[in-house]
Amino acid sequence: VEQHLEFPPYEFAVDEGKVLFDKALPDGSRLADCLPDGGLMTAHTYPRIDAARGEVLTLPLLINECRQRAGAPAWDPDRGPLMAVLSFLADTSRGERLAVPLPADEVALALYARGRQLFHAKRGLRNFSCFDCHVTAVGRRLREQPLMPVLGALTHYPVYGLRWGAMGSLHARLAGCFEQVGAAALEPQSPEYRALEYFLGVMGDGLPFIAPGLHR
Secondary structure (H helix, E strand, O other), X not given: OHHHHHOOOOHHHHHHHHHHHHOOOOOOOOHHHHOHHHOOOOHHHOOEEEOOOOEEEOHHHHXXXXXXXXXXXXXXXXXXXXXXXXXXXXXXXXXXXXXXXXXXXXXXXXXXXXXXXXXXXXXXXXXXXXXXXXXXXXXXXXXXXXXXXXXXXXXXXXXXXXXXXXXXXXXXXXXXXXXXXXXXXXXXXXXXXXXXXXXXXHHOOXXXXXXXXXXX
């Protein structure tokens, strides 16, 4: 544990991510040229609502859209290079406060309601909801792991997962939760996961942003 505190296992990803962030894309542009506000010191402001598109926008989604517009293939949304870039961008926001304010228009309200519904919906063979495990059962143990409160979850991701042995995304963790209760996982960056992420973001608005993190 002391080694993890002195040498966080996500440091390699931060360093790799900086290199990838600055690397030229096939059309000669860089991610900073494409991402809103240049990408740096913005990770704590996601997810965001795009009223024109009628959807929740996440930083991983925008990064892959930037790459594809520049003629590069999309990265795996849960592992590898994308997690490195997210780690670097998150590190530039460390110490800020999560800034996902209350819904301000009808589009945001509808997406917030969708995320809230997903958070409270029972699912899978065990008929559990996110609320059941991460609100009412906080502190109890499941498979020898304590159930953690969901408040502030967004402030930690991406994380180095000890069980993964690599950096991973919030959506990979959501998929793991779905599977643990006997439900089919959704696709990473699906509209449903993004709506759920937005709901969690609003719930955690104003909390210290401490990503990237470590998950045991």
